[in-house]
Amino acid sequence: MSDANLKTTPLNAAHIAAGARMVPFAGYSMPVQYKDGVMKEHLWTRENAGLFDVSHMGQARLRGVSPLSAFEEVTPGDFIGLKPGKQRYSVLLNKKGGIIDDLMAARPDDDGLFVVVNGACKDNDFKIIDDELAGQVRIDRLEDRALLALQGPKAAAVLADHAPEAATMVFMDARSITAFGTDAIISRTGYTGEDGYEISIPASEAERVWNTLLADDRVKPIGLGARDSLRLEAGLPLYGHDVDETVSPVEADLAFAVSKKRREARDFPGAARISKELAEGASxxxxxxxxxxxxxxxxxxxxxxxxxxxxxxxxxxxxxxxxxxxxxxxxxxxxxxxxxxxxxxxxxxxxxxxxxxxxxxxxxxxxxxx
Amino acid sequence: MRFTKDHEWVTLEGDVATVGITAYAAEQLGDVVFVEVPEAGKAVKAGDNLAVVESVKAASDIYAPVTGEVIEGNTGLGDAPETVNDQPEKAGWFAKIKIADQAEYEALMDRAAYEDFLQSL
Known part of the structure; x- marks a missing residue:
C-alpha cells in the first residue's frame, strides 16, 4: 500500500486518519474511498455535500505580457474574450488536433491566467506550454497550493458559512478571495455534475480547511472511486480513458471548447483536421x-x-x-x-x-x- | 469451513463443496452490484475462473478453490447481488462443486490459519 516513489498531497495524514483506502493515482497516493465506500459516498454527494482532495491536479499561473492571447496558441478557446472573474473549460491541442489534456483556465484576479490541468498530465502539459510560448509568457507552477472540491446540492450553503462571497458566484465564475482566513482561489465548478466549488488554498492551510469543512454535518469526505462514478453519470470525459492524444474535440463531443471566433480564424493547433470535422463530421x-x-x-x-x-x-x-x-x-x-x-x-x-x-x-x- | 489466500471460503457436505467469498473480501470489494455465477455442468480445476463479482468500480475474478464439476450456481444473486455483502459466508455463496479429491479441501486453511493470514496482510 505504501510506495516510496509515490507523492502525497498535504492531506495524506487526514485521509489515513479518516480510514481512507489509499491507492496509486497519477503518481500520488490518493484516497479511492473512505469507510462508507463508493456507493454511499456517491449518493451522499448527490444529496448533500462531498469533499474531495484533488491536490494532485496541476495548478499554475500563466504570466507575462499577454497571457490570454498567448494561451490561444495552444488551445481553441476564446481566451482574449475571457472576462475577469470567469473560468473556461478548454483543451490543449497537438499539431494534429489531438487532445494533449483538458483543463480549466480562469481570471480570478489580475495575475495572469490561473490554469488547472490533470495530475497525470501536468509535467508534460506545463513543459509544452512553456516550450510553445517561450519568450511571451511563462508557467509558474503553484506547487505550494492544495486543491479541494466541495460538490453537491448543499455545497453552496456550506461554503457560504466560510466564504459569503462564494454565494454570489454562478457556474464558471472564479475569484481570488479571502476565505477560511487565508487567500483562496474559488471557482464555482466541479467534476460531478452537481453545483459546487473548487477551492485552491495554500498547502500549509489545507488540513485546517479540510477539517473545518468536515466538521459540518452536511459534508463527508469522498474518494476517487465516487469521483469517477459521479463524473461518468455527468457525461464528463476522463483524460487518458475517454480522451487521449489521438482524439479530437469533435470526436470527443467537446466541440463547444472550439469557440466561434477561433472556428472562423482557424488559427489553433490542428485547425485543418478540426475544421474539416466540424464541417463534415468526424469518423x-x-x-x-x-x-x-x-x-x-x-x-x-x-x-x-x-x-x-x-x-x-x-x-x-x-x-x-x-x-x-x-x-x-x-x-x-x-x-x-x-x-x-x-x-x-x-x-x-x-x-x-x-x-x-x-x-x-x-x-x-x-x-x-x- | 476452509479458506484460500484469495479470500474464498469452502464448506464440504459429502462430496459437494459450497464456495463463496469471505466477509473480509466482501468488505474490501465494497457494494456488489453484479455477480456472474457458473452454470451447472461446468468442469473447473482449482485456480480456474469460477465467477465474477462486480462493484461500482471494478470487476473481480473468483477462482475455483477445488477441482470438480459445478452442480449449481447461485442464480439468486442475479436479482440480489447485495446478498454477497449482507451474508457473504451464508446466502451469498456462488457455486456448489462436486469435488473429485477431498484432499484438496483438507489442504486449505482452517479458520485459525486464515485469521493469521489476514493479520499478516
Missing part, C-alpha cells in the same frame, strides 16, 4: 451507452452493431449508483451515435444489449443564475 464520436442487461461494460469492452459487427470500444464504464444500472461511454461511427440506437456491448465474450443514451445520464445541476 467516430463519443457517446453514452446504457447497458440494458447483464454486467457493467468497462473500459476496453467492444461495441457491436445488432448484426454483431464490431463498431467501437468502451472507454469508461461502470455501475451508476444513482440510476441503479450499468452505464458507459465509448466511441462509435456517427451513424450509430444517435440516442436510442440499439447496440451490443461484449463483456467477457458475451454480447449484451445496450442503447445509445444522451448525456448527461443524470441531469447537471449547475447554478447559472442567482
Amino acid at each position: 467516430r464520436k463519443r457517446v453514452g451507452l446504457t447497458v440494458l442487461e447483464g454486467a457493467p461494460a468497462r473500459e476496453g469492452a467492444e461495441i457491436a452493431d445488432e448484426a454483431g459487427n464490431v463498431v467501437g470500444v468502451i472507454t469508461s464504464g461502470g455501475f451508476s449508483p444513482s440510476l441503479g444500472k450499468p452505464i458507459a461511454m465509448g466511441f462509435v461511427p456517427p451513424a450509430l451515435a444517435v440516442a436510442g440506437t440499439k447496440l451490443k456491448v461484449i463483456v467477457r465474450g458475451k454480447p449484451q444489449s445496450a442503447e445509445v443514451t444522451a448525456m448527461p445520464f443524470v441531469p447537471h445541476r449547475y447554478v447559472r443564475k442567482i
Whole structure:
C-alpha cells in the first residue's frame, strides 16, 4: 500500500486518519474511498455535500505580457474574450488536433491566467506550454497550493458559512478571495455534475480547511472511486480513458471548447483536421451507452452493431449508483451515435444489449443564475 | 469451513463443496452490484475462473478453490447481488462443486490459519 516513489498531497495524514483506502493515482497516493465506500459516498454527494482532495491536479499561473492571447496558441478557446472573474473549460491541442489534456483556465484576479490541468498530465502539459510560448509568457507552477472540491446540492450553503462571497458566484465564475482566513482561489465548478466549488488554498492551510469543512454535518469526505462514478453519470470525459492524444474535440463531443471566433480564424493547433470535422463530421464520436442487461461494460469492452459487427470500444464504464444500472461511454461511427440506437456491448465474450443514451445520464445541476 | 489466500471460503457436505467469498473480501470489494455465477455442468480445476463479482468500480475474478464439476450456481444473486455483502459466508455463496479429491479441501486453511493470514496482510 505504501510506495516510496509515490507523492502525497498535504492531506495524506487526514485521509489515513479518516480510514481512507489509499491507492496509486497519477503518481500520488490518493484516497479511492473512505469507510462508507463508493456507493454511499456517491449518493451522499448527490444529496448533500462531498469533499474531495484533488491536490494532485496541476495548478499554475500563466504570466507575462499577454497571457490570454498567448494561451490561444495552444488551445481553441476564446481566451482574449475571457472576462475577469470567469473560468473556461478548454483543451490543449497537438499539431494534429489531438487532445494533449483538458483543463480549466480562469481570471480570478489580475495575475495572469490561473490554469488547472490533470495530475497525470501536468509535467508534460506545463513543459509544452512553456516550450510553445517561450519568450511571451511563462508557467509558474503553484506547487505550494492544495486543491479541494466541495460538490453537491448543499455545497453552496456550506461554503457560504466560510466564504459569503462564494454565494454570489454562478457556474464558471472564479475569484481570488479571502476565505477560511487565508487567500483562496474559488471557482464555482466541479467534476460531478452537481453545483459546487473548487477551492485552491495554500498547502500549509489545507488540513485546517479540510477539517473545518468536515466538521459540518452536511459534508463527508469522498474518494476517487465516487469521483469517477459521479463524473461518468455527468457525461464528463476522463483524460487518458475517454480522451487521449489521438482524439479530437469533435470526436470527443467537446466541440463547444472550439469557440466561434477561433472556428472562423482557424488559427489553433490542428485547425485543418478540426475544421474539416466540424464541417463534415468526424469518423467516430463519443457517446453514452446504457447497458440494458447483464454486467457493467468497462473500459476496453467492444461495441457491436445488432448484426454483431464490431463498431467501437468502451472507454469508461461502470455501475451508476444513482440510476441503479450499468452505464458507459465509448466511441462509435456517427451513424450509430444517435440516442436510442440499439447496440451490443461484449463483456467477457458475451454480447449484451445496450442503447445509445444522451448525456448527461443524470441531469447537471449547475447554478447559472442567482 | 476452509479458506484460500484469495479470500474464498469452502464448506464440504459429502462430496459437494459450497464456495463463496469471505466477509473480509466482501468488505474490501465494497457494494456488489453484479455477480456472474457458473452454470451447472461446468468442469473447473482449482485456480480456474469460477465467477465474477462486480462493484461500482471494478470487476473481480473468483477462482475455483477445488477441482470438480459445478452442480449449481447461485442464480439468486442475479436479482440480489447485495446478498454477497449482507451474508457473504451464508446466502451469498456462488457455486456448489462436486469435488473429485477431498484432499484438496483438507489442504486449505482452517479458520485459525486464515485469521493469521489476514493479520499478516
